[in-house]
Amino acid sequence: MTYLPQIRIPATYMRGGTSKGVFFRLEDLPENARMPGAARDALLLRVIGSPDPYGKHIDGMGGATSSTSKTVLVGKSSRPDHDVDYLFGQVSIDRPFVDWSGNCGNLSAAVGPFAISAGLVDASRIPGNGTAIVRIWQANIGKTIVAHVPIVDGNVQETGDFELDGVTFPAAEIQLEFMDPAADEEGAGGAMFPTGNLVDDLEVPGIGTLKATMINAGIPTIFVDAEAIGYRGTELQDAINGDAEALSRLETIRAHGALRMGLITQLDEIATRQHTPKVAFVAPPADYVASSGKAVQAADVDLLVRAVSMGKLHHAMMGTAAVAIGTAAAIPGTLVNLAAGGGKRDAVRFGHPSGTLRVGAEAMLRDGEWLVTKAIMSRSARVLMEGWVRVPDAHQDS
Incomplete structure (x- = not known):
């Protein structure tokens, strides 16, 4: 041989x-x-x-x-x-x-x-x-x-x-500037909010009708309120990744959100898009202990965010999802913005399973549509x- x-x-x-x-x-x-x-x-x-x-x-x-x-x-x-x-x-x-x-x-x-x-x-x-x-x-x-x-x-x-x-x-x-971060993938129509709304009623069979902010910025992302799906926003990986039923529910939300965003034309196509869109849940600030054992105080953050990547709760936060968070937080009325307390803001610090992260975005309203010129964050x-x-x-x- x-x-x-x-x-x-x-x-x-x-x-x-x-x-x-x-x-x-x-x-x-x-x-x-x-x-x-x-x-x-x-x-x-x-x-x-x-x-x-x-x-x-x-x-x-x-x-x-x-x-x-x-x-x-x-x-x-x-x-x-x-x-x-x-x-x-x-x-x-x-x-x-x-x-x-x-x-x-x-x-x-x-x-x-x-x-x-x-x-x-x-x-x-x-x-x-x-x-x-x-x-x-x-x-x-x-x-x-x-x-x-x-x-x-x-x-x-x-x-x-x-x-x-x-x-x-x-x-x-290393500082990164994501210029004009609203995605323009084929099927997303080039719009930051592909449905035309800051918040939609997303019907998910077996789960119910959820309020959702669906945004194309950094990466297409579906945001829902943590409380609406039975979470507090303080969860770490073990609380979700060992629960097959929970992961299935989150994947179902992701699939129906992708369909509503125009990223897929039928639900079974979601199997060919493991990386996008992301699904994340947000909550107001609260105390919790990060995966490293570090105590995160409610006063340290503007909101809490947990995100799923490739079928598992992410151990920290994807950089592209951070861009989506910063962009949505800068636009009054989105679920992300409301979880952070509402109003106009050019930066937020959010809590994730490993700790906290600050991300900024420059947003403006032009001809009735929100535009974000860039999102900024630091990495290494x-x-x-x-x-x-x-x-x-x-x-x-x-």
């Missing part, structure tokens, strides 16, 4: 925000994986170790959670006023599927540092010391992200004293390992 050798591909394993993933320069991929299609998906699935019926990713680089089953492709941009193009692939853990339908806001923080270190940003744009401005085209959703990357002696500064709840160690702060990023990943060559035949 003939055994095919493994091929090796240059790659960097990075943490960005509260996620981590495998980063590639587009030009380093095998030729048949440089374009979208089955060969690219097969390669990334094998890199991560999916599909894995054991749910462990023992034979791959994934971490068997939605936060650690991620891949990123970066290449020089041909678009005016942009440095690089960034494409994000969320790899399913138990199915042979890569979801390209949305961005990862956390890994967005690592794109600028990776691009600089990989030689994808013109050297003239990198100061000897100071801050490099990296203009990123987010190819999944067709939006611009501006990353402010600290530079010391011509190199990316990775260590520092910026602390991010959900990340064990401090690092250097760090190279964990660099070198080559290896995959069996047989997987390049698809």
